[in-house]
Amino acid sequence: MKKSVLLGAMAFAGLAAGAASAGTLDDVKARGKLNCGVTVGLVGFAAPNANGEWEGFDVAVCRAVAAAVLGDSTAVEFVPTTGKTRFTALASGEIDMLARNTTWTFSRDVDLKFEFTGVNYYDGQGFMVPKDLGVSSAKELDGATVCIQTGTTTELNLADFFRSNNISYEPVPIETNAEAQQQYLAGACDVYTTDASGLAATRATFDDPGAHVLLPEIISKEPLGPLVRHGDNEWGDVVRWTLNALVSAEELGITSANLSEMSAGTENPEINRLLGSEGTLGEMLGLDATWAQKAIASQGNYGEIFAKNIGEDTPVGLARGLNAQWTEGGLLYAPPFR
Numbered sequence: 001m002k003k004s005v006l007l008g009a010m011a012f013a014g015l016a017a018g019a020a021s022a023g024t025l026d027d028v029k030a031r032g033k034l035n036c037g038v039t040v041g042l043v044g045f046a047a048p049n050a051n052g053e054w055e056g057f058d059v060a061v062c063r064a065v066a067a068a069v070l071g072d073s074t075a076v077e078f079v080p081t082t083g084k085t086r087f088t089a090l091a092s093g094e095i096d097m098l099a100r101n102t103t104w105t106f107s108r109d110v111d112l113k114f115e116f117t118g119v120n121y122y123d124g125q126g127f128m129v130p131k132d133l134g135v136s137s138a139k140e141l142d143g144a145t146v147c148i149q150t151g152t153t154t155e156l157n158l159a160d161f162f163r164s165n166n167i168s169y170e171p172v173p174i175e176t177n178a179e180a181q182q183q184y185l186a187g188a189c190d191v192y193t194t195d196a197s198g199l200a201a202t203r204a205t206f207d208d209p210g211a212h213v214l215l216p217e218i219i220s221k222e223p224l225g226p227l228v229r230h231g232d233n234e235w236g237d238v239v240r241w242t243l244n245a246l247v248s249a250e251e252l253g254i255t256s257a258n259l260s261e262m263s264a265g266t267e268n269p270e271i272n273r274l275l276g277s278e279g280t281l282g283e284m285l286g287l288d289a290t291w292a293q294k295a296i297a298s299q300g301n302y303g304e305i306f307a308k309n310i311g312e313d314t315p316v317g318l319a320r321g322l323n324a325q326w327t328e329g330g331l332l333y334a335p336p337f338r
């Protein structure tokens, strides 16, 4: 039953992807608003603040794209999606892009017919347990009840991990992070497993974060990034190069503080091409010359976005790790602006 519902949703996703496959850039311009799919709420990544304004590391990608295309980072309709509803929302055209800690996998690309436009966070799946459980490794979790979000890669990795270690578990299926948090804190499951970044973000909101530990095992690769529908390369390029602009800005030393000075022209031709004082990169994208300037002005560079929303000085407290620039030993490597 469960499987046929899932397959039905996927067939629908495939059909709808064909129906809404081109012209997204023109649609967004005509509408004057970007419809961006995000989570229903994960502090640091995407959640409304006290004034009801969406903010976070994934939200920043939506806002940067809106700034690049429409010149206005507030011209975004944020559409909350769960692990289960996110792909139908994108395939049907309800949203123009999805920026929701979504893992780039073979089947989401090839079978569901989406295009990942890059990686904004290199992650992996972890486990969180209450300290009093006295467990120090995921391999000691034989027989545990595990809170797990349905429709996610993490649901599948969990099954693989327990099977390959010859141990058993009882899943407690949940739909949203809020529900997972509630169930976990109520003791309905011994363990919560999801992307390690999601665990850190969730733990940061607990009354007593110190009473919970993240186990040492990272059991998968979860490259998280924005995605669009297959078949609309022009729109895919806009999202891809906006993300690359944020990443390159950090590499090139462009920050919120020096952006306007650098936009007037520098000794570095690549900075000039990126910020539009030289060349015609904006025109090639169907945007104006200052598209990247506007994206960076609205959010800061990638490093600034990371530091502000999820970095070590925030409650989420994530280190750059794999998400450092390639020049600093990390994996962030944007292709050249030329």
Ligand SMILES: N[C@@H](CCC(=O)N[C@@H](CS)C(=O)NCC(=O)O)C(=O)O
Binding pocket: 039, 040, 041, 042, 081, 082, 083, 100, 101, 102, 103, 149, 151, 152, 153, 154, 175, 176, 177, 178, 194, 195, 197, 198, 199, 222, 224
């Ligand atoms: N990266 C995995 C898991 C994504 C996922 O659903 N993460 C959860 C837990 S961090 C989440 O974003 N929850 C937020 C919500 O429920 O709104 C995937 O793409 O399948």
